[in-house]
Amino acid sequence: MPDRELPEDLRQRLSAALESGAPLxxxxxxxxxxxxxxxxxxxxxxxxxxxxxxxxxxxxVIALVGLQQPREWIVRSVDNITHNSGVPxxxxxxxxxxxxxxxxxxxxxxxxxxxATESPESGKSPQPTQSPEHEQPQPSxxxxxxxxxxxxxxxxxxxxxxxxPSASPSD
Amino acid sequence: xxAAFRPGDRDDFDRLYRENYPRLLRTLFAITGDASAAEDCxxxxxxxxxxxWPRFRPDSAxxxxxxxxxxxxxxxxxRRAKLxxxxxxxxxxxxxxxxxDPAEAATQAEIVRAISSLPPxxxxxxxxxxxxxYNNREIAKLEGVSERTVGARLxxxxxxxxxxxxxxxxGEVPTSTGQGVLMPRERTxxxxx
Numbered sequence: 200m201p202d203r204e205l206p207e208d209l210r211q212r213l214s215a216a217l218e219s220g221a222p223l224x225x226x227x228x229x230x231x232x233x234x235x236x237x238x239x240x241x242x243x244x245x246x247x248x249x250x251x252x253x254x255x256x257x258x259x260v261i262a263l264v265g266l267q268q269p270r271e272w273i274v275r276s277v278d279n280i281t282h283n284s285g286v287p288x289x290x291x292x293x294x295x296x297x298x299x300x301x302x303x304x305x306x307x308x309x310x311x312x313x314x315a316t317e318s319p320e321s322g323k324s325p326q327p328t329q330s331p332e333h334e335q336p337q338p339s340x341x342x343x344x345x346x347x348x349x350x351x352x353x354x355x356x357x358x359x360x361x362x363x364p365s366a367s368p369s370d
Numbered sequence: 371x372x373a374a375f376r377p378g379d380r381d382d383f384d385r386l387y388r389e390n391y392p393r394l395l396r397t398l399f400a401i402t403g404d405a406s407a408a409e410d411c412x413x414x415x416x417x418x419x420x421x422x423w424p425r426f427r428p429d430s431a432x433x434x435x436x437x438x439x440x441x442x443x444x445x446x447x448x449r450r451a452k453l454x455x456x457x458x459x460x461x462x463x464x465x466x467x468x469x470x471d472p473a474e475a476a477t478q479a480e481i482v483r484a485i486s487s488l489p490p491x492x493x494x495x496x497x498x499x500x501x502x503x504y505n506n507r508e509i510a511k512l513e514g515v516s517e518r519t520v521g522a523r524l525x526x527x528x529x530x531x532x533x534x535x536x537x538x539x540x541g542e543v544p545t546s547t548g549q550g551v552l553m554p555r556e557r558t559x560x561x562x563x
Contacts, residue, residue, distance in 0.1 A: 203541040205500050216478035221399035226391040228384035232413040233420035
């Protein structure tokens with residue numbers, strides 16, 4: 200296969216055009232752009248490290264948040280119990296375990312007894328003039344035969360003569 | 371072409387850079403027609419090659435592999451440059467083209483401009499053949515194509531340059547006595563390349 204050639208003068212003109220148009224500077228690999236890219240090659244490792252650090256931090260945060268939730272639930276439940284029982288929340292503060300144990304066991308006994316004794320007394324003291332019906336059952340066994348027909352609506356509660364005869368026969 | 375290269379090795383890649391930089395710079399200058407663009411394309415090609423260097427297969431020639439990367443980079447540059455020059459071309463519409471006598475000796479800038487107007491792979495083969503001194507077989511091996519393809523590209527380049535720069539660029543067939551004979555335009559073609 201014959202190779203067609205350019206005349207020598209055309210080849211020289213071609214070479215002169217290319218060499219003068221793109222003068223060749225002695226290439227230095229250290230100054231090439233790929234050398235810069237090569238120095239930046241550890242960047243993926245840096246990214247990987249930062250990603251791992253972020254993941255670790257996120258895991259720690261999630262772990263802490265996960266531990267806080269049951270604590271908050273316990274605190275809420277204790278607060279609810281103490282609120283319902285009337286015990287001040289600060290009294291059982293030393294340890295969470297003892298707080299729960301003491302309050303749960305003590306609250307029904309301690310709180311119910313004063314309420315049971317105090318509520319009738321406190322209810323009676325303002326109410327004798329307003330609702331005499333609750334006071335009447337005590338004198339009723341003796342008063343029923345005499346007062347049952349006339350005063351069953353409490354209209355005579357304000358009338359002073361009625362309790363006095365019933366109280367005198369009972370005594 | 372050179373000693374064996376170890377993929378991924380930095381020293382070998384530096385050697386590849388030193389040995390191939392001049393050829394690639396001139397080849398891409400012929401493709402782009404711009405020295406600064408050629409320099410940028412060569413650097414970009416080496417960056418691409420460096421990233422792919424660990425995956426390079428030693429059974430193929432690294433010069434050809436690098437040449438393909440560089441030519442593809444220059445082709446991408448020319449596509450972008452064409453888009454940038456659309457506005458300039460539109461501004462030139464309607465103006466008469468500068469007249470020129472084909473017999474007039476082409477200046478160096480005109481030679482570069484004419485070569486850079488060729489298809490990129492055609493321009494690359496022309497420079498490899500007539501500037502760097504490769505023969506058709508070496509070019510075919512470098513580019514991974516057949517010699518027939520290389521011959522066709524060279525014929526296309528000569529024909530186009532003869533039309534732009536003058537008939538002497540059509541080339542000559544070397545005779546046994548070593549004196550070249552200018553080929554007439556009718557006989558230049560792919561078949562006898």
